[in-house]
Amino acid sequence: MGGPLRGIRVVDFSRVLAGPLCARTLLDLGAEVIKIEPPRPDVSRFAFPSTTGMSGYYAQQNAGKRNVSIDLNVPGAGELALRLCDTADVVVENFRAGTLRFFGLDYETLAARNPRLIYASITGYGQGGPWQGRMAYAPTVQAEAGFTANSIRHYGDVLGEPRTDSLSHADVYAGLQAAIAILAALHRRETTGIGQYIDVAMAATLMAVNERAHVDLNDADLGAEPAILGATDCPFFIGPGGEHFTVATSLVGSRTFPSYLRAMRRADLADDLRFATAAARQMHFVELHRIVQTWIMTFRDIAALDAQLDEAKIALGEVRTLKKLSEMEWAGYWGAVQEVSDRNGGSYRLPGRPWRFSREELAPLGDPAFQGEHNRAVFVELGFSDEQIDGYFGSGALLTMSIPTTVTDHPRET
Secondary structure, three states: OOOOOOOOOEEOOOOOOOOHHHHHHHHHOOOOEEEEEEOOOOOHHOOOEEOOOOHHHHHHHHOOEEEEOOOOOOOHHHHHHHHHOOOOEEEOOOOOOOHHHHHOHHHHHHHHHOOOOOEEEEOOOOOOOOOOOOOOHHHHHHHOOHHHHHHHHHHHHHHOOOOOOOOOOHHHHHHHHHHHHHHHHHHHHHOOOOOOOEEHHHHHHHHHHHHHHHHHOOOOOOOOOOOOOOOOOOEEEEOOOOOOOEOOOOOOOOHHHHHHHHHHHHHHHHHHHHHHHHHHHHHOOHHHHHHHHHOOOOOOOOHHHHHHHHHHHOEEEEEOOOHHHHHHHHHHHHEEEEEEEEOOEEEEEEEEEOOOOOOOOOOOOOOOOOOOHHHHHHHHOOOOOHHHHHHHHHHEEEEOOOOOOOOOOOOEEE
């Protein structure tokens, strides 16, 4: 397996999104990832669309990971997990605070056996403090951490009623921040020889990635001015060929409005009292938008428009679906989409990698594993005999699952 993290082993106890995305990021960088899945599987296996317990959601976050399924409630099963963690460089988990301590798989226990271990826990509000035991899902943490309020305040009456958007920002950002912290800890281990514990809170992550936090934290009164330079209220337009597009430059902001005047060659509008201040532009926004839209329709095509907007440092972006982007020439150049098996005779198209390295060749995405697919192979590698492994299957410590009869592309190991 290629990538700058080759030789690093990650044991992934996590499920659904924040933890699996963190471990998937490390895998994409070349690490080996072994996912430990309990008998009650990761609920994302059965999200839609799903084929034989292998949903696209599950595949996107877990493709390429090896999978063992252990029932930690069975006496003796903990030894399987301990032996695996003895060989790990990194452990990732996103249960409620204290859950893995109950099974003797907390950082202190594992680090006593494996001092080089880096152990990352992702929760809503951290491992200690008054909110340590709270359930945490992206929509609720986004509500608690100002993310939802910011959207409601920004869009105001346009929403009609309160809404949060459809993407799980708290999970995704927390997973990426955990990966960053793990990389930093791996670097530190090179000099100290020992690992450490990493506590990642989704709420703190949302505060850290909020580029407008300084406004709320300091009670800044900006009046009608946008809270930041640029796309705080980026307008939408129709292109000369019927394209629906937006630009990352505010029509209202005092620092950005002049860019439109340069693009349109309309310096005279600076003297129009309707547009003299941010408050005035906001009040007369419909009229201002109509002027720009009329100017847009004078171009022969969107490429010519884009060139003139670019000259004024105004970026244009057509509103496309992700599927449409995947069909563009750029996506082919970048390798923005990779295909993996759905383990049922078909395939899933999934996002590719966001990076390129000059001295590393990243391996293609692997296929998603069935629950417990690598039980025997992994524990044979750890030195367990076939008789011992059979005993764990017999006791229920290792889960035995029959492979769907329609699946023929990957023989299953149990």
